Amino acid sequence: MAAIEFKNVTKKFGNHVVIENINLKIKDGSFTVLVGPSGCGKTTLLRMIAGIGPQTSGQVLIDGNDVTEIAPGKRGVAMVFQNYAIYPTMNVRDNIEFGLKNNKIPKEERDILVKEASEKVGLEEYLDRKPSTLSGGQRQRVALARAMVKKPSVFLMDEPLSNLDAKLRVQMRVELIELHKKLQTTFVYVTHDQVEAMSMADTVILMNNGFIQQIAAPEEIYRNPANLFTARFIGSPAMNIVELNDGIRLGFRPERGILSDEADPKADFSVEGQVVTREMLGRETTYSVRDPQGRTYMVTGLDDPYKVDDKVYLNVSLKHIYFFGKDEQRIYEEDAQQYQACLEALRRGL
Amino acid sequence: MKNVKDRFWEKIGPYLLVAPAMTGIALFVIYPIIKLISMSFYKVNQLNPDKTKFVGFSNYQKMFKTAEFQKALVNTGYYALFMILIVLGCSLILAVWLGSKKSRVNSAAQASAFLPHIISMVSVGLIFQQMMDPDYGIFNALLGAMGLQKSQFLRSSDSAMNSVIFTSAWKSIGYYTLILIAALQSIPESIYEAADLDNAGSVRTFFKITLPMISPQIFFVLIVMTIGNFKVFETIRVMTSGGPNNATTSLVYYIYNKVFMDFDVGRAAAGGVILLIIVGIMTVLYFVSLSKKVHYQ
Amino acid sequence: MYKLSQKVWAVAGTILKAILIFVFVFPFLWMVSVSLQTDMEISSSPITLIPAVPQWINFAAAWSKGPFLLYLKNSLTIIVSVIAMQMVIMVPAAYAFAKCDFKGKNLMFGLVLIAFMTPGQITFLPIYQMMSEWEVMDTLLPQIVPFMTNAFGIFLLRQYFMQVPDELIEAAKLDNAGSLKIVYKLMLPMAKPAMSTVVLFSFVSHWNDYFWPLVMTQTTNVRTLPIGIAMLKNTEGITNWNIIMAGNMILVMPILVVYVFCSKSIIRSFAYSGIK
Numbered sequence: 001m002a003a004i005e006f007k008n009v010t011k012k013f014g015n016h017v018v019i020e021n022i023n024l025k026i027k028d029g030s031f032t033v034l035v036g037p038s039g040c041g042k043t044t045l046l047r048m049i050a051g052i053g054p055q056t057s058g059q060v061l062i063d064g065n066d067v068t069e070i071a072p073g074k075r076g077v078a079m080v081f082q083n084y085a086i087y088p089t090m091n092v093r094d095n096i097e098f099g100l101k102n103n104k105i106p107k108e109e110r111d112i113l114v115k116e117a118s119e120k121v122g123l124e125e126y127l128d129r130k131p132s133t134l135s136g137g138q139r140q141r142v143a144l145a146r147a148m149v150k151k152p153s154v155f156l157m158d159e160p161l162s163n164l165d166a167k168l169r170v171q172m173r174v175e176l177i178e179l180h181k182k183l184q185t186t187f188v189y190v191t192h193d194q195v196e197a198m199s200m201a202d203t204v205i206l207m208n209n210g211f212i213q214q215i216a217a218p219e220e221i222y223r224n225p226a227n228l229f230t231a232r233f234i235g236s237p238a239m240n241i242v243e244l245n246d247g248i249r250l251g252f253r254p255e256r257g258i259l260s261d262e263a264d265p266k267a268d269f270s271v272e273g274q275v276v277t278r279e280m281l282g283r284e285t286t287y288s289v290r291d292p293q294g295r296t297y298m299v300t301g302l303d304d305p306y307k308v309d310d311k312v313y314l315n316v317s318l319k320h321i322y323f324f325g326k327d328e329q330r331i332y333e334e335d336a337q338q339y340q341a342c343l344e345a346l347r348r349g350l
Numbered sequence: 351m352k353n354v355k356d357r358f359w360e361k362i363g364p365y366l367l368v369a370p371a372m373t374g375i376a377l378f379v380i381y382p383i384i385k386l387i388s389m390s391f392y393k394v395n396q397l398n399p400d401k402t403k404f405v406g407f408s409n410y411q412k413m414f415k416t417a418e419f420q421k422a423l424v425n426t427g428y429y430a431l432f433m434i435l436i437v438l439g440c441s442l443i444l445a446v447w448l449g450s451k452k453s454r455v456n457s458a459a460q461a462s463a464f465l466p467h468i469i470s471m472v473s474v475g476l477i478f479q480q481m482m483d484p485d486y487g488i489f490n491a492l493l494g495a496m497g498l499q500k501s502q503f504l505r506s507s508d509s510a511m512n513s514v515i516f517t518s519a520w521k522s523i524g525y526y527t528l529i530l531i532a533a534l535q536s537i538p539e540s541i542y543e544a545a546d547l548d549n550a551g552s553v554r555t556f557f558k559i560t561l562p563m564i565s566p567q568i569f570f571v572l573i574v575m576t577i578g579n580f581k582v583f584e585t586i587r588v589m590t591s592g593g594p595n596n597a598t599t600s601l602v603y604y605i606y607n608k609v610f611m612d613f614d615v616g617r618a619a620a621g622g623v624i625l626l627i628i629v630g631i632m633t634v635l636y637f638v639s640l641s642k643k644v645h646y647q
Numbered sequence: 648m649y650k651l652s653q654k655v656w657a658v659a660g661t662i663l664k665a666i667l668i669f670v671f672v673f674p675f676l677w678m679v680s681v682s683l684q685t686d687m688e689i690s691s692s693p694i695t696l697i698p699a700v701p702q703w704i705n706f707a708a709a710w711s712k713g714p715f716l717l718y719l720k721n722s723l724t725i726i727v728s729v730i731a732m733q734m735v736i737m738v739p740a741a742y743a744f745a746k747c748d749f750k751g752k753n754l755m756f757g758l759v760l761i762a763f764m765t766p767g768q769i770t771f772l773p774i775y776q777m778m779s780e781w782e783v784m785d786t787l788l789p790q791i792v793p794f795m796t797n798a799f800g801i802f803l804l805r806q807y808f809m810q811v812p813d814e815l816i817e818a819a820k821l822d823n824a825g826s827l828k829i830v831y832k833l834m835l836p837m838a839k840p841a842m843s844t845v846v847l848f849s850f851v852s853h854w855n856d857y858f859w860p861l862v863m864t865q866t867t868n869v870r871t872l873p874i875g876i877a878m879l880k881n882t883e884g885i886t887n888w889n890i891i892m893a894g895n896m897i898l899v900m901p902i903l904v905v906y907v908f909c910s911k912s913i914i915r916s917f918a919y920s921g922i923k
């Protein structure tokens with residue numbers, strides 16, 4: 001168990017600055033998911049914790065100790081790699097045991113630990129198999145067992161589910177959540193998939209271009225995005241963003257838009273438009289609606305009364321509308337002066 | 351303290367890993383090359399090193415004037431040229447012929463053609479020398495049976511070099527065939543299918559698709575052959591000892607003789623430098639082309 | 648018609664291929680035949696294709712013409728030492744060139760390529776002098792030490808190691824494995840096919856080598872098999888071909904036997920080395 005802290009950390013590849021002066025704390029025992037588009041620096045952060053891609057400057061602390069000078073194998077961290085990184089010439093047991101052997105753990109103890117770990121992931125039947133004879137899901141489990149067996153204080157995972165098929169991915173997601181509950185250690189998990197982030201994390205760290213956009217619990221980050229990037233990145237279909245005057249933008253979630261045959265006079269935001277596409281997804285239906293100015297809105301709902309080309313009105317009430325300023329930061333209601341300006345802009349219309 | 355040690359090993363580690371290998375190269379490749387070049391400018395006295403004196407290019411000047419060296423150089427060039435022509439030609443034909451389809455006969459033919467490559471030149475030389483014996487050899491027996499004129503083979507200065515080339519070519523065709531077959535088989539089948547659909551004839555397909563696709567390997571083969579042929583020695587040493595009448599001396603044979611017969615190390619070094627230059631040019635050619643990639647994909 | 652002519656071509660092709668096989672195999676059969684002939688048979692006219700009574704005694708005769716057991720021992724000692732030394736030296740270097748970043752890497756790898764392209768016919772003279780100065784000419788060292796770095800092997804293994812994903816090495820580092828452990832416990836087992844190719848090449852080239860032992864040996868007790876066999880011709884003159892061929896069999900047979908049983912994998916190894 002350990003907390004992780006980044007202090008003024010910068011990472012350069014040659015002259016290319018990937019991460020600039022980041023400060024970040026990851027809570028002990030949390031399931032923290034680093035999420036963001038590819039190239040945002042999330043994997044770089046993870047590799048700095050592991051020590052396999054050390055920072056250019058600044059400090060990384062694990063449990064309050066600066067680990068900058070400590071070799072990867074001695075940091076008490078374990079990592080599950082995207083392509084599992086299973087040693088192909090060793091059987092499952094040797095794979096799991098390799099780290100223990102390197103740490104000079106006596107044979108009897110190793111046997112117990114290997115047994116324990118392999119049981120936890122359901123591999124006890126496969127200990128003598130070569131990795132090449134295992135399925136993708138089984139390899140994933142070997143990687144997990146190999147990480148677990150070292151009883152690390154920090155569990156690092158770099159897109160561990162991205163090579164699994166959709167069904168298995170959902171199943172593994174649940175298993176990882178359970179595993180975290182069981183082990184109670186710090187999990188740091190990297191993914192580009194916001195669904196994975198939302199479903200597993202207790203803390204989401206959203207990154208873009210080497211900067212942290214927001215750190216929050218999943219529900220918080222969804223309901224209360226701190227800036228335009230977060231608003232757009234989290235949620236699928238993405239939040240609808242409409243440009244008002246003076247660089248002010250408003251946004252609303254697709255499920256908050258209500259379609260009707262006539263304009264709703266009580267709605268704070270209302271546009272007339274035409275249904276362009278209709279995707280029936282089973283439980284819900286996604287419409288895209290185009291207004292006369294050519295802007296397209298995504299709207300989801302449980303009912304699907306409209307067909308393509310139907311004329312509709314799209315209504316949203318104020319409590320579901322987010323405002324963003326020129327600097328792309330969120331304008332909160334508490335900021336009375338700016339918020340008034342936003343309302344003014346909304347009233348003046350599009 | 352332990353942490354500082356980790357960092358130190360991280361930095362120094364790669365150098366330790368390559369150190370033994372680089373020592374070997376420095377000691378047995380780089381140093382000898384430099385030493386060879388420097389020796390070629392000296393009149394070396396083996397018995398009394400103090401009498402070794404710097405003579406500039408005189409070793410080269412004198413060497414180029416001797417009939418012995420000129421003969422060796424001409425022979426080597428002749429040998430290399432015909433080896434390349436014959437071996438490249440034959441192995442290309444064999445590669446296309448045997449490599450087009452996987453069948454038992456083809457792989458048997460390939461395997462037997464390759465066999466001489468892994469047999470010692472000493473053995474091959476002895477066998478062919480016996481077969482080429484003018485009086486009791488099977489070659490003349492065959493020629494006689496077919497009513498053709500018999501040959502003196504290695505015994506006559508007219509035919510000795512060609513006999514040596516014949517033997518060397520027989521030994522090495524299989525290897526180059528193998529390399530070219532591997533190259534041919536790396537061409538994706540779909541390209542041929544596309545050519546078929548484009549109604550390209552087999553000759554056209556060969557010159558427009560096959561040959562360009564394997565050109566990097568052909569080039570590789572050419573360079574390897576050239577270097578290999580310019581250092582020809584073993585065949586000659588085993589089969590003719592340079593004779594008859596210096597008809598089969600070669601550059602390396604010249605160097606060998608200078609060292610072990612005439613004890614003229616400076617002259618030998620000068621001969622070595624000539625070989626070095628030839629190999630150097632070939633190597634540079636090869637790597638320049640590698641970096642430019644003679645590739646068509 | 649079309650079918651018929653195709654059939655004719657196929658038959659003609661097969662016959663031609665059979666002739667081709669014969670052309671490459673016959674000299675070895677011929678060697679066997681001559682090695683079993685009597686003195687009379689080797690100089691008979693018309694020539695003897697198959698000896699009337701196989702003269703097995705020729706082998707005993709050849710064997711007694713020189714210290715062949717010593718030559719054989721020397722050959723094997725050299726091969727085993729060279730291969731063992733190359734393994735130890737080559738694998739870490741290939742790993743470093745493939746997977747480590749360090750200053751001067753490109754320069755050093757350039758030197759490896761130079762070593763790869765430089766034939767012994769260029770370097771033998773200075774090395775000969777060096778060995779004389781070290782006063783080791785009456786040992787096997789001049790035939791072993793100069794081959795300590797197998798540039799070709801480094802090249803081949805490096806290609807192989809480069810395909811190993813970095814993740815695997817990072818995982819090993821997280822498992823607290825040091826460089827040498829990564830090289831020998833992780834990389835080496837993965838490089839088995841490349842390793843066997845390198846070993847095969849080293850074996851074949853040193854077993855067959857004639858030039859290097861010729862220039863590096865002055866006394867009988869350090870000579871190798873190819874030298875011994877080539878010298879048979881001097882001691883026997885060029886009349887006793889049956890004895891020479893019997894001796895020659897000693898040199899050819901080991902490789903021939905191995906080739907008969909694993910020609911496929913040997914061919915694959917050689918083909919693999921040529922494509923790059």
